[in-house]
Amino acid sequence: MEITLTHYLVLSSVLFAIGLIGVMRRKNLLMLFFATEILLNATNIAFAAISHYIGDLSGQMFAFFIIAIAASEVAIGLGLLIVWYKRTGKIDLDQMNSMRG
Amino acid sequence: MFEAIAFYLFAVLTIVMFTITVMTQQALYAITAMAAGMIFISAFFFILGADFLGAIQIIVYTGAVMALYAFGMMFFDTTRNVVEKRTNTQIVFVLGVLAAVMVVAIFVAPIASNNIEALYPVDAAIGNTQAIGIVLFTKYLVPFELAAVMLLVAMIGGIVLAGKKMDKSLTLMAEEDIGSMDDSLESKAGGH
């Protein structure tokens, strides 16, 4: 049984969907951020796999940059969470609805 | 055969781990599961011959990102159970599953193309890390540098946001109050 690119793409899609579910489901902002990491990681697998199957390095480069981006996002995201938490003492996004309409 | 076994094994593991991350009530479980999932993903990278990426994955995610999150968790004191109010959970799953199903439906068809050519072919003669290095510092030099800027931005952003100066908001203070505040603020700002 040979593992083809399709396998990886399917895996990636499934993981992405798990990430989506997490994003939609989480009310704890920190844990919501976890889910966004899953989204990016899911993509990374696919990039690496495509790169592998077509023998091209661009995919790996993309994945590399995605990792960098993910790391940066964490920094800013945590920063935002911290000020928010300091101001309100909560990181529950249901508490965050002073603007609407 | 080995490849297949490895793929399925790690596929199941990552899926399980990430599912735990998404579904658990315990923040600690979540972060642990995610860290594990990240490591399992790096296994894919190794399988696929992207050694450098695998290494980076472990270093950056499990090293840096997880550390940050762990720090965050400590800061927010989320080790205790966070009661999350669930609303319309069905919709969440329906949407998620639908997305997966539809994408998969498309993906099961193999890609048919004779025109894909590798612009930066994997050269078996040189190692993955070396090859990456060459591409990174030629073709992708500009994105690489920009990524550096991005990290700088993230750093500044993180520092500024988490910094003490944010505790008092000039935006909300009356002008007169700011006048008296100014000296102390400036002395602090000059301090670092």
Next chain:
Amino acid sequence: MLDSIHISMASLNIATLAPMLIATVGALVILMIDLLKGGLNKSLYIMVSLLFLLLDLGSLVDFGGVFLKNGTVLGFFDVMLMDGIAIMAQIIIVVGSMLFIPLALTSKRFHEYNYPEYFALFLFMIAGFQFMVATDNLILIFVGLETASLALYTLIALHNRSKSFEAAVKYFTMGALAAGFFAFGSMIFYAISGSVEINQIATVLAQDHYSNIGYVLVAVSFMIAAFGFKLSMVPFHTWTPDVYEGSSAALAGYMSIVPKIAGFVVAMRLFEFLVHSGVVWLQVILYIGVVVTMTASNIWALVQSDVKRMLAYSSISHAGFVMAAILIGTTQSNTGLFLYWTLFSFTNLGAFTMLWVNRQKNLLPGQSSDHPYEKFSGMVKTMPMGAVMMGLFMLSLAGVPPFGLFWGKLYMIGAAVSGGYTVLALIMALNSAIAGYYYLKLIVYMFMKEPMVGYEKFYFMNASHSLKTIIGIAVVGTIFSVLAVNPLLVVITQFVYNSGY
């Protein structure tokens, strides 16, 4: 074992990096100054920023000349792509930023301007946007986008009140999701074409005669979702009103212009070849997207009670209007896009600056937002010039001739008509009519109602000379735009046409 790699400096065309480098260096200089001597006044940083932006603009103008002579310039292993639309978009970005940065010189003190880092981040953000538009490499687009976005999230949060944090968190979270979409979409494109460069993707797809149609469509779906977020298309728009409300009026105005134009350029690069590929699906989707975005946001704008939120929805609607250009996909429509956005910049900047000018520090009694309509009632009695100018901006936004935005609308609808989208043209026209109502609402408040007792003093709360200057520029730009339209059109058409759009 490893061949040495020979690369001639000339082929690198380092000059293509110059504009972004200037912005980046500017940011670094600001950080340096702060390091060397802290506690300096914001005016210094503002001027330094302006200076570097001016240099940036100079280099761009220079590039413009080069482009008109030699055509598109590629640089750095073809990663950098300085074509006409890249140059124009950057000029809009830089000019928009130059008009924005003086808004920091308010008479009241706000939190963010106490940070030198604010200006550094601002310049980094500009550099990010510039990278984003000056390439067709998805990786660089992504990194540029994230650089700019991360800086922007920080800028919003630095306003330092709970609403701005809320805004930043919302924006950030949705941005992270959109980033996931972008990555996934790029991945699929990569899978079917083996490339991450839009040109290359287009070539491969064309050679395959779009045989992997399913993949293409899924990829496009993800991309639309990603850019839909950036350009705030319905239903990816939900962040817009909240973020505009949460951030300072100045920044909100900025957000309504600069990030969007960057998004438009990328969307143009990505979707243009697809629109022309004959894939009906994309046309249908864009059609629906454009119409829904325009209409729905207009309808929501009608019911707002806060001027800034109204303007947020209105800017969504304008973005939808402009997205039509990408759908139509003719040279004329793409020219229209830039024309529209240039004119929109002046007017919208003016409108948001007017809000910024009458920003008070604490909420008015009995109000839950900074700029409720009531605040403006009877303005013509107490502050006639201010009311007239605000009215002018509203009329321009509504598309009443001969003010700025009318010419943009005229040209866009004209492009729709000549592109064969007559029904779309009608929908655009009717939407302008719906939009007329909410712009008019403000005019009604200003000109036809009596001033609310106790609100009189808020009109020019935050005014300063530089703010007034910016408003003056916006007014002049709005009224006399008719004189600028022809030269603009000539130049833009040349740029767009020679870039192959």
Next chain:
Amino acid sequence: MLDHILSILIFFPALAAMLGFVVTKDSMRAYGIAVAFVEFVLSLWLWYAYDPMISGMQFMESAPLIKSFGISYLLGIDGISLFIIILSTFFTLLGIASLTETRHVKNLIITLLFLEMTMVGVFAALDAIVFYVFWELSLVPMLYIIGAWGGALRIYASVKFFLYTFTGSLVMLVGMLFMAYFYYQATGQWSFSILEWYRLILPENFQLWLFAAFFIGFAIKVPMFPFHTWLPYAHGQAPTIGSVILAAILLKMGTYAFIRFSLPLFPDASVYFMFPIAIIAIIMIIYTAMVAYAQEDIKQVVAYSSISHMGIIILGTFALTVEGVSGSVFLMIGHGVVSGALFLLVGVIYDRRHTKLMSEFGGLASVMPRYATIFGIMMMASVGLPLTINFVGEFLSLLGFYKQSHMITLTAGTAIIVGAIYMLSAYKKAFFGPVTNEENRNLKDVNRTEMLGLIPLVIVAIWLGVYPKPVLEPINNSVESVIQLMHDKAQSQEAKARIPNLSDVSGMNSMQEAH
């Protein structure tokens, strides 16, 4: 100076308005009168210099505005627009001179001067976009006038007025753009010049669509049934000066535009839609006359009567004969004078009693005989009595349409009956009978200021009714060229037959041949 007289006419009031910000409040009225007077004299000079024998455009001015999109600042007038321009300047002068409003007079006069600019601009523009610019821009001052100086429902009324017209105009704009695109396809050049467009012959199905697009814009402005409901509100709420200008000039923009755009651009479509539009015109005439009859507020009577009269103008326009179109142009002027005067008159009584309800009055003829006389004259002019200005227009309009359809003309002719019914009964309610309301017993008759506004109108209403030639002749010459153009451009057999060919006609003989 004559080379640029149109530009001067357009921008002089605007410039004066800007300078007006400096003038102190007390002197503003005098300033306004002075400016309006100069403008009026300029427009009279325009008439003097106008050569009535030339049917084409005169005093043309041209400057590229947006060259790459074919938009140019193109001005010119012919007999059709000349008199409406004079009417505009005339009414602005009268309006300011007889102004009784006391609140924020400065703002009001500045607004009026801006409005004057847009009005003159609309009628002088020969470029579709320039036309559109002034057309839309005219909404803004009017919005402000209604909204700021109006009655209790003023905001609703002004917003309704603005949005309704604005919506229609935008549809029209799409039509204009399509027209320009068509021109572009035919010639490879963008152009919005109406004169250039005249040279295009469009396929009939295009004509129908474009006609419809233009129609919506114009019909709302006119306003034609069923798009008319903004008008009663606007009139009902507007201050006197607003109603006067609205009725006298702004409504004419729509009918003028029909003659300037719809007829010569789409001759086949004009013939195709002739009867549907005639039916609408009939509805306007009879139905709104009935509605006017049912009104309790005298201003609403006049407002609805405007719609009814606009129906006759529309009918004359779509007669597509020289007689009909000339008549409709003349009636535009006539209706302008008469309805303007009537609104001024209503204003006079409103200023005294602050009510417009007819039931509040009664017997005014004995208390205010001069007022009653002038009102009576204007009412009779409105009813279309011969030797008053309206008769000429109504007669010619109906006469013109008679060639196209007998039954429709007969039905439309009931205008002279139903018009008399509502006008006379309104007059009876307000002026006749004993003085029942004590408040009315000591009302002052019209004063000097008001006379200043009314007497010229009476003179004009009778002068042009007795001797319309100076106005009718230039109109006729220009209309003839329009009709000839239509005939030459018409493609369908029916259109060729319905639109008379003037070039091979000499005198009466051919008339009989037609039968």
Next chain:
Amino acid sequence: MELYLYIALFAPLVGSLFSALFGASAKTSLTGYVASGLLFTSFISSVLLLNYVLGGHTVHVEMMTWMATGNLYIPFGFVVDQVSVVMMMVVTIVSTVVHVYSIGYMDHDKGFNRFFSWLSAFVFSMMVLVMSDNFAGLFIGWEGVGLCSWGLIGFWYHKESATWAANEAFIMNRIADLGMLIGIFMLYWNVGSLQYDVVFAEIGNLPVVITTWIGIFLFIGAMGKSAQFPLHTWLADAMEGPTPVSALIHAATMVTAGVYLVVRANPIYDLIPNVGIFIASLGAFVALFAASMALVNRDMKRIIAYSTLSQLGYMFVAAGLGAYWVALFHLMAHAFFKALLFLGAGNVMHAMHDELDPFKMGGLRKVMKGTFVMMTLASVALAGIYPFAGFFSKDLILEVGFVEHHYVIYTVLLLTAGLTAFYSFRLVALIFHGEERYKLFGIHPHEAYKFMLVAMSPLLVLAIIAGSFKMTYFQLVMNLLPATQYHVHNQTIFWIMTIGTQLFVIGAILFAYKKYSNWNSVPDGTSKMEKSFGYKLLWNQYYIPKFYEEVFSRPYLELSKVAWKEIDLKIVDATVDMIANAIYKTGENTRDIQNGNLSTMLRWMVFGLVVLLALAVAFTVGYNAVGA
């Protein structure tokens, strides 16, 4: 001669404008004198013109262009020819008399100046009407007299009934004017001109159908002005106006304009005898119909008005049967005696303090000798007793009917002649004879001013002698009108007819005298006759006004209210508002999409993605299916 023409035409206008100058101020006798003087000037000019025309000339001037566009060319052109000069004479004579009379009659009225302004304006309009050389000019005068009639009927505007009647008159006339207008349109589009000479020269070339329609429409115009059935109701109501007005406008001049139109347009009607017969039949019907209503009426002025209506019927019979000159002749004669009758009635009204019910008078001949004589003679003339004017003109019409073999018409007219005599002398008897019933009401009647009686005398003379002008008149108008002599060739039949008619009429007069000259009570509606159906029918004018009120006026008002309140506000306007509200409501109802919750926002994003994906999959499936 042109000068005289202009003087004749414009002198009344000058008088009117002069009076109008003082319109709002208190009474100045000056206006009366000036207006009367100018009218007299006009009259003199007319006489001079008559003289000139008698010499076989006509005057035709074109003053200036009125309307000219396309092929339409309408000048202000005036013609004094044999027909118009007759009318001019009638108009100027009667109006001069009425003007002078009015100086006395309106002596105490507040609106004295206004009255003269209107009255002179009316004369001017009437002159325009008769002198115009084209149909458009005729229409100017036509509407002009309508306007003045409106102003004069409603002269006492504080009276509800007066203003109501004024509006009724104007609107009814307008209905007819529409017909006339359409007739003019038809003429223009078929002939290409509205000039009489051109039209009459060309009319023969038109298809008969078109000519017929033209004739019908023009006649509709005439019906309104001359108050023919069914547009007759306004005339009786018009008696609300001051009595001199009734004399001038509603007896002598304006109401005869319709007859004048038919006479003037005789070349048209000659071509369409069928329409002529219709006109004649209608005329005959109206003659009888009006006379029947006069029988029972208790309003002095209304009785005379019905009599006018009846006589107009006679004129139309003549005109319809092609005896245009006869019609015109009766018009002239009628003008004199009817004006006289009205002015006499005016005197009575003055004496009786505006009391109009002859049953409340009686025995007035003692105090009002002059008036008594004049009214009696006028009534005799009206009844057509030899040798008064009425005999020559009215009997001629009977002869016309007979000669043209329209025996039904003849019979009807004969019957009407009897009725006319009856009701005329019923009136005279009730007013001047019998008991002095007015004493019951405490009235002290007095004779009118001397000069008023003097002013009336020319009319009296004319009423007596007008018949003697017959041959001169015939010579004059035969230049323009068909010169048909109507003679019953069988002498025996002629004499039987003439004498028979005279006897019949005299019999009617005697009957009236017998029945009413000794009347001694005021009827209170209880007598048997008053309760009979026939009486009620006539009393209520055949219920026609009520019918109009119920079927036209009220429903029109109701419909108008429905149009406004139900249709305009609740449908047309509501639709517009509904669209606007629907848009706004949609916004209100959907704004919760933006509920400020980040989770919802994220879900919307994913939802958008899923929709896009679904469409993508659907399209792909479809695409592959088509591809396969």
